[in-house]
Amino acid sequence: MRTAEDVLTQLDLGAAGTQPFHLGVGHVGVTVQAPAPLRASLMAYFAGALTQTPGEMTVHLLPGQVLTPEPEWTDWQREPGKAGRKDAIRDLAGARLIRKVRSGVTFLQAPGVAVAFGPLAENESTVINFINTQILNAGLREGWQLCHAAAVTRGPRTLAISGLSGGGKSTSILRMMDMEGMCFLSNDRVLVRAGRPPRALGIPKQPRINPGTILGNPRLRDMLTPARRAELEAMPAADLWALEDKHDLIIGEVYGADRLRFEGALTDFWVLNWEHGTDAPTQVAEVSLADRPDLLGAIMKSPGPFYQHPDGRFEPNGTAPDPAPYLEALRGVRVCEVSGRVDFDALAAEGRRLFDG
Known part of the structure; x- marks a missing residue:
């Protein structure tokens, strides 16, 4: 062949x-x-x-x-x-x-x-x-850049959230969905492009969430049987956080068909760099990605083996993303580092201030 x-x-x-x-x-x-x-x-x-x-x-x-x-x-x-x-x-x-x-x-x-x-x-x-x-x-x-991120959008604002795998992107985004009128844009993959304003484009990829996310959100608890909930609630918090037992959450069924939107003006980008086992308060502080290659690394995502460039070349094996197009695409976006302890309530409060302010 x-x-x-x-x-x-x-x-x-x-x-x-x-x-x-x-x-x-x-x-x-x-x-x-x-x-x-x-x-x-x-x-x-x-x-x-x-x-x-x-x-x-x-x-x-x-x-x-x-x-x-x-x-x-x-x-x-x-x-x-x-x-x-x-x-x-x-x-x-x-x-x-x-x-x-x-x-x-x-x-x-x-x-x-x-x-x-x-x-x-x-x-x-x-x-x-x-x-x-x-x-x-x-x-x-078409020149968009692929990000390892989830995103929500409402009115003139769109917030994307990145972090290392298992860092809490999906849980954070779903907490934002508890806000009235918030629309789900994407889970795990977001395309971004420079513009006035910069743009974000999502894909119809439903969140795949672990039991810890389900237990922590009253809207989702019925995704588990009562017996399974009791079993999981008896686990140590650290073991529950590390448990990999994915469930598909169909956004339209849980939040309503009108709570989906696949494109928006990208205004804010948060990178989760928080940790368990610390007493430091959760903080959301603006940073410059040009000065923080570690945070940019959490955002960038290789297009992988399926991508064929406009000139016919396939993505070479082992190629890492180029930071320069990402910095250009995110110019004008307010980028923040989320540090301190893992606290989804605190992050949700910051989200409400962002979208309601």
Whole structure:
């Protein structure tokens, strides 16, 4: 297999039962061709972004289809601090195959081509991420910068929150959603672009939250059974914080369909640099990212193996993001460091002052 066409000859894009649905996020549109029951499940997940307008890009989902023989794979280098094999790639002429090592789900990415095949029904979250990747890729090719952040928006203000993995981005953003009229913009991935004012573009990625987040928010507690709540509440606080047991929170179902908005004027960016086990009060203090490369590092996010540049080059293996475009994109945004102890009540109070002031 040397080209995308070689791969496509082994796949049936018109498989029986495949039907389209359409997503619109800001100015980006994507059409997804999927069979039942996967199609119905994905439409429920993406309900807040569904539209009647076909997208410029079509994603084909082909459960159960495989390549024979298997290509020779090269492991994709993970970001610093990440361990274990996650992705593998095989570069073709003008195209790239990507394999999820643990699940065996495989993707073909090329100009105008986005195909996922293999055990898709058993790995729905992987399929969701692939669809959202097409939205991110469209923005990246237009000059937006990819941030590892969550964001909310209301009126003229949009607040993005970054931090190290497990630092409390999702919990912080959901506390902001308790404010009247606040809209959810994105979870975990935000595109930013310079402008007057700078802009933020989200993706329809629902929060995946751990039990600690659920227990700490009365609106979410019914996501767990009473028995499970009692079991978790008996755990030491440190163990509960470290517990990885992800649950999808569908924003439209919990907060209302009118509480979703995928684009806004980016005014504020907070970077969580707080810690457990300290008595220092929680502080939100303005900083200059040009003087704080450590905080900028928490914001920047590599586009990963799926990204193909406008000139046809795929993102090289092991490439780190360039700080300069981020500094330019965030010019005019008020950036703050959140330090001291982890205190979501204090952070929510700062959020109310920001949006109500």
